[in-house]
Amino acid sequence: MTDSTQPSRPTSGRKTIGEAMKSSLKSRYAAEKRFQAYGIIAIALGLIFLGLLFYSIISRGYTAFEQTIIDLPVDLPRAEFSVDGQVTDEAISKANYSKIVREAIVKTVGADLSNRGEVRKVLELVSREASNQIRNFVAENPDAIGTTQIIPVLARGDVDSLMKGQIRRDVDESRRQLDDQQLVWIDQLIEEGRLEKRFNTFIFTEGPSSRAESSGIAVAVMGSAFMMGVVLLLALPIGVAASIYLEEFAPKNRWTDLIEVNINNLAAVPSIVYGILGLAVFINYAGLPRSSAIVGGLVLTLMTLPTIIIATRAALRAVPPSIREAALGVGASKNQAVFHHVLPLAAPGVMTGTIIGLAQALGETAPLLMIGMVAFVNDFPTSPWSPATAVPVQIFLWANSAERAFVERTSAAIIILLVFLICMNALAVFLRRRFEQRW
């Protein structure tokens, strides 16, 4: 550069670049520091609330993964299970199990069988489910008939709550769910090693029940699985096909603009609206069975479609146009260019969008309430057409129950749901990392 173009410093009263920098640099750095601090505060707040959420749910729910069990020595007299001296399946299923349970527990704690009040109180220690448990045991082991067997049966929910410290012994007897005599029996059973907490398999294998101790999440998980299957089978192909058409083939005109705006709006429609739509269209008009997984799945499909379409379109748009040109340049048809090159490159984004859409659908409650999936369903659904319930609906139902034992079950179900969601999101991240191609 020549001299004439150099900034002439001393002529005017203006600051030199050095002076100007000195004062402005300080405030520039301060602004940057301030902004970073805001960011850190925001993230820290987010993490604190996340931590609180996990703490409150896990601290309330972890106890549900243990369940109090009584190892009950049960007499199985041959006479109870036989008709005319012959043991039959019918006799086994019709035997008087209440009586068997009553005699077994009374004998075990050493109470007086003739004192009706005492018998009633003793019976409050075991779950009403105990009769079914003994029936199942006998049905599976007919050889045991005529002997005395130690059968693990569920303790009553209140006993379970006591064992977990949710019912406190130091509360006055009049306000305690278990009276002093029952506490004595419980201590006696613990002493004998007959009553203890074990890992709870019921929560994973059973359906809902009015008895907290024997209710589980399995039926709801099954219903949710059926619905996710329906959503995946419908939303993925429809969503991907729609996005490919809109992004790659459709002419850009007012109609496609309108469609795009509407898809974006649909993603923001409150989910309960989809429930009302499902009720009107799938149940009332199409006559599909109410509270079935197929209707739930269809409603959730409608809800998930916009998410999948938006994610897929974004993924398709992110594929550089040079790849399309390269394919077209060697004489590929548009279809070939899309399916051989663009879609494979967009696949990680499509998969991520789909899984996030599914995770959203998995946690959805409101639309399912509208289509009657809030019903108490304790049979495993055998097909998408049979009555079913879903995990979040089960949580909703349990949250309405007052018993202490249901409170921990609610939290436990939330933990299970969260584990599913975390697994799905982890899968999404993994797939994206695994199949991402760089160019």
Add this chain to the structure above:
Amino acid sequence: MDASAQTMNTNRESTVVTNAPHIKMKGEKVNVFYGEKQALFDVDLEVPEHQVTALIGPSGCGKSTFLRCLNRMNDIIDICQVKGNITLDKTDIYDSSVDVVELRARVGMVFQKPNPFPKSIFENVAYGPKIHGLARNKTELEEIVVESLQKAGLFEEVKDRLEEPGTGLSGGQQQRLCIARAIAVSPEVILMDEPCSALDPIATAKVEELIDELRQNFTIVIVTHSMQQAARVSQRTAFFHLGMLVEEGVTDEIFTNPTDKRTQDYITGRFG
């Protein structure tokens, strides 16, 4: 009208080139519009067979637009409208009877930025022959791939790593891979849109050498910003300015004795 244009052309041919070669592609009164905006005005240009035709001109002069008309690459731009006549071996390529896919197989293209598929080197070259069914079996396909890579002068460098991704090559190698990919479908014409603009001088030299060799088998149209490159590789040069074809002719003449003032200004570096 066709006949008169024909005679006029032959007249011009004979005055410029001594032994008139076959005219491979020809544009007549080509007008291109991007929406309201007109990008090309009445361009008439002939592309003789087995020669390199260079299109030069300042940025935005329409040379790339014209190039992309030759294999109807502009079709993928919604708002782009092409009017006029462009022929390949005397067939109008914008005629409804012409299949654009077939056209692009006959008129291949190499782009400004190397754009190999994010697949293996082999797959990159094999893709074209595969979709057109040029190979009857795997052996034939391998032959085509090796041959194309050899013609593109890349085979020696990559023969041990054909299964590695094409995106892992250097920029110059990627561009030659793209050329190999284009010639694998044995096109008649290869269009090159500033093929060296993203390459260093050594890679550029290699590609230029390659272009000169390819001329034996293919007809080449190349858009370039570098006048030296046009002078080095082309037999004919066309100068575009503001969407108009200002001047075209034998390269040596254009560079040594341009008839139009604008051409002269451009090649002497006064603008552009």
